[in-house]
Amino acid sequence: MIRNSKFRVGYLERPMHPDFLTAIEAAQTCELVQLKLADGIDEIIRELSECDGYYVRASRDELPLPLHLGQELLDKLPNLKVAATYGAGYDTIDVPACSSAGVAVCNQAGGNAEAVAEHALAFMLAILKRIPECSAAIGSGTAADRSAFMGRELHGRTVGIVGLGHVGTRTAAYMRAFDCNVLAYDPNIDAETAQERGAEKVELDDLLARSDILSLHCPLTSETRGMIGTEALAKLPKGAVLVTTARGSIHDEDAVLAALQSGHLSGAGLDVWEKEPPAADHPLYRHPLVISTNHAAGVTGESRARVARMAAEVFCEAGAGRVPPRLLNPEIAERVAAALKDSAAARV
Missing domain, CATH: 3.40.50.720 (NAD(P)-binding Rossmann-like Domain)
Known part of the structure; x- marks a missing residue:
């Protein structure tokens, strides 16, 4: 030929x-x-x-x-x-x-960093302010008691970012706008670089122990596959929020479900899944404390x-x-x- x-x-x-x-x-x-x-x-x-x-x-x-x-x-x-x-x-x-x-x-x-970071921020705000729950209650006629949907402010919270690359850096910038304390775990950068990107570099265990919100922005590799499982989630403070716009398989879906059911996690924003799209009867998709999207964070x-x-x-x-x-x-x-x-x- x-x-x-x-x-x-x-x-x-x-x-x-x-x-x-x-x-x-x-x-x-x-x-x-x-x-x-x-x-x-x-x-x-x-x-x-x-x-x-x-x-x-x-x-x-x-x-x-x-x-x-x-x-x-x-x-x-x-x-x-x-x-x-x-x-x-x-x-x-x-x-x-x-x-x-x-x-x-x-x-x-870096091409979709802005879109993905905005999506992570949207997850955080919607979960803390309990927007989906309030909307569902209005639709079902059970929203009379506003106190039942007491929310929390993002302002001043500690946010742990795993992966301080393009998306993680943009997410850190948004967090600083809310006066959050931003921690970062990323073995590929040093403390000075992390500081330049708006975060304090820490080890993963330290980040987990201190984070009110855990936001994942790392690639899926042999090192990160299954990184956020039962043991990692248990190190988060009770009532923490998990947000991931990274890749499915970095978090263990069964472990996330168990942490939500036990009350250890107060909510999760999941854009990525082990299998995409997730099945309509997936227990995480159907959980009332989970906001689900189908790998749509960068779809603008x-x-x-x-x-x-x-x-x-x-x-x-x-x-x-x-x-x-x-x-x-x-x-x-x-x-x-x-x-x-x-x-x-x-x-x-």
Whole structure:
């Protein structure tokens, strides 16, 4: 087969936002290859095997398992040089396996930070002010006693943030606006950096013991999977609130349910789930002290357009023979640079 002179980028069904298509077309360095589920997995993989780039959906349950970028799929993609996720998350990609294969992996970290931080703040306020409970009581005709819905103020509370990256930093800024005491656990930054981002760096056990509100903003990795389970939740003060807009599987759903049922947690805002969307009869979804959304924190028009343009930038840079931004495996940057340079030269 004669390969096209442009850098070929495969994507499944549709991009995150039309701005991805617009930006790619304007750069004129890439050819887009739409992969359709109706054609079947085998045909998708055959088409993808002729691509230089793979635009990978970041939500686990929205991407068929055979199209998760792990070793099995990598073995079938001899031309792949760059994989970029739809958003900040990258748990549909095996980064070490990509590194071994010489494939650059990039995410769009920071692109949806504003939207996700706002969502976390909305969870906190709605839970503390008991807004869903009040609304339900009005609908059922049982809202006559206002004192039955005594709320709490966010102002002055201690908020523990796990993961002080883009979203965690924006969340910390919102917390400071409410004069909250902000603690942060993030092994990837030092105390000075945490302070610059508006938080006091502490160890996880200390954060848990002191936090009125626990807000999760870390990626799902082998280290964070199951991090917030029975033992961790027990260290929170009685009446604490859990908020997560990070990834499902970081918190143990059974442990969260038990903590709510015992009264140890006074509420939870859950945007991410072990399986998405959660089943309609999921006990957490049906619990009166839980506010549920389906991985929707970053789903705003503004953030989707932004992350789509960021992803387009990744492929446009690669198509021009340059190492793309936001490399998650920088240890192979030189290897990637050489491969992209050679590829660009061969297409001239």
